[in-house]
Amino acid sequence: MGGFAPIILASPYTLMVTVGAFLIGFAIAIPLMFMRRSKFVPFRLVAQGFIDIARGIPPIVWLFFIYFGLPGIGILLDPLEAAIIGLGIISAGYLAEIFRGGLVAVPKGQFEASHALGLGSWTMFAKVIAPQALRAMLPGLATYFIGLVKDSSIASVIGVTEMVFAASTYARRSPEGILLFFIAAVVYMALSIPMGLAARGMEARMRKAGAR
Amino acid sequence: MTNIFQFWANIFPKLFDGLIVSLELTALSLLIGLPLGLLLALGVSSQFKPLSWLSIALVEIGRGAPALVVLYVVYFGLPALHWSPTAFLCAVIGLTYTTAAYAGEYLRGGLRSVNAGTIEAGQALALTNVDVLRFVIIPQGLRVAIPSLMGLAIQIFQATSLTYSITVSELTANAYSISNQTFRALETFALAGLMYAAITIPASWVTRQVERRMSLGQ
Numbered sequence: 001m002g003g004f005a006p007i008i009l010a011s012p013y014t015l016m017v018t019v020g021a022f023l024i025g026f027a028i029a030i031p032l033m034f035m036r037r038s039k040f041v042p043f044r045l046v047a048q049g050f051i052d053i054a055r056g057i058p059p060i061v062w063l064f065f066i067y068f069g070l071p072g073i074g075i076l077l078d079p080l081e082a083a084i085i086g087l088g089i090i091s092a093g094y095l096a097e098i099f100r101g102g103l104v105a106v107p108k109g110q111f112e113a114s115h116a117l118g119l120g121s122w123t124m125f126a127k128v129i130a131p132q133a134l135r136a137m138l139p140g141l142a143t144y145f146i147g148l149v150k151d152s153s154i155a156s157v158i159g160v161t162e163m164v165f166a167a168s169t170y171a172r173r174s175p176e177g178i179l180l181f182f183i184a185a186v187v188y189m190a191l192s193i194p195m196g197l198a199a200r201g202m203e204a205r206m207r208k209a210g211a212r
Numbered sequence: 213m214t215n216i217f218q219f220w221a222n223i224f225p226k227l228f229d230g231l232i233v234s235l236e237l238t239a240l241s242l243l244i245g246l247p248l249g250l251l252l253a254l255g256v257s258s259q260f261k262p263l264s265w266l267s268i269a270l271v272e273i274g275r276g277a278p279a280l281v282v283l284y285v286v287y288f289g290l291p292a293l294h295w296s297p298t299a300f301l302c303a304v305i306g307l308t309y310t311t312a313a314y315a316g317e318y319l320r321g322g323l324r325s326v327n328a329g330t331i332e333a334g335q336a337l338a339l340t341n342v343d344v345l346r347f348v349i350i351p352q353g354l355r356v357a358i359p360s361l362m363g364l365a366i367q368i369f370q371a372t373s374l375t376y377s378i379t380v381s382e383l384t385a386n387a388y389s390i391s392n393q394t395f396r397a398l399e400t401f402a403l404a405g406l407m408y409a410a411i412t413i414p415a416s417w418v419t420r421q422v423e424r425r426m427s428l429g430q
């Protein structure tokens with residue numbers, strides 16, 4: 001019995017998919033959130049459409065569409081790239097909504113006070129609004145990231161050699177392979193429980209910093 | 213080369229058959245999983261420690277392990293215990309467990325939000341503990357949990373696509389086999405995606421309305 005080795009060796013791929021998708025999602029979600037709040041209606045409709053489609057289609061269908069479908073129009077991606085882009089698009093949809101929720105949580109008076117102080121819109125956003133919004137959306141971000149660690153297992157269906165791919169390869173070969181799924185499950189929980197605790201700690205610290 | 217709408221019209225019936233299977237899986241998982249979730253929620257808040265620990269473990273494992281891993285464990289694990297149910301039944305078992313674990317967490321939150329005063333009022337009226345649970349705590353707790361349970365239903369509907377990997381012929385699996393036969397993956401998965409979205413987008417819209425209406429009532 002190979003024990004932990006195949007799972008541990010595959011875990012960097014789990015992290016790569018998760019972190020890659022989160023970063024892509026974060027980068028797309030910022031302009032998406034501004035478009036969603038824009039006064040220009042077509043921007044708002046496009047952003048809302050993107051968010052709904054990104055979140056409304058199951059991840060596995062996104063990955064198949066990108067990995068098997070896009071080569072039809074000349075875009076060839078390897079499994080890892082396809083998984084990161086696919087989960088990145090979905091993350092963008094969810095993160096844009098989390099960002100919006102964070103902004104809504106900032107009291108209107110903060111915007112008015114910034115205007116009254118004659119701050120430019122960039123300064124207002126960077127120095128006044130963003131720090132407060134970040135505090136409000138931290139729990140949402142942490143929960144989403146932890147969920148994404150688990151969703152990265154879906155990358156196995158297009159052949160990314162992450163933990164579930166390794167486990168299912170062994171499980172098909174021998175009956176004891178089932179144990180590898182238990183090991184994988186333990187690793188997922190070992191990843192998500194400390195992350196949850198860290199997020200809660202970070203939240204408490206930011207709340208204290210905010211109260212000062 | 214037929215045009216895309218002609219192609220979509222050709223493959224629609226098979227995808228639609230798959231969609232029906234996806235909906236059946238969703239309905240069965242919710243029908244069995246939600247009552248189990250309520251039992252787990254009650255178990256977590258039980259005074260009897262071993263029951264409470266067991267319930268917490270079941271909820272945390274079900275939420276901590278990816279749904280895909282749960283499905284694989286059922287699919288590869290049950291035959292090792294000398295029981296080989298069909299792939300469809302394995303999918304129902306796996307998704308039911310995931311549903312129950314999440315529902316357990318949401319319902320626990322709902323039950324905890326019930327105002328202590330109403331519970332005391334029930335006791336003051338000499339209701340038995342079971343009656344306080346049945347007529348006071350559960351109806352109010354359920355109500356609070358409704359929006360998150362609706363969100364869960366949408367998540368479970370999306371999660372039925374994972375059962376493709378344990379060979380259930382649902383929407384994603386049918387799309388996969390069509391794309392293998394026709395070599396038109398782009399159009400096939402686009403239609404499959406739109407079919408999922410045609411259900412999830414209106415459903416999440418309804419969920420948002422319910423959420424808004426309930427928050428107005430408070």
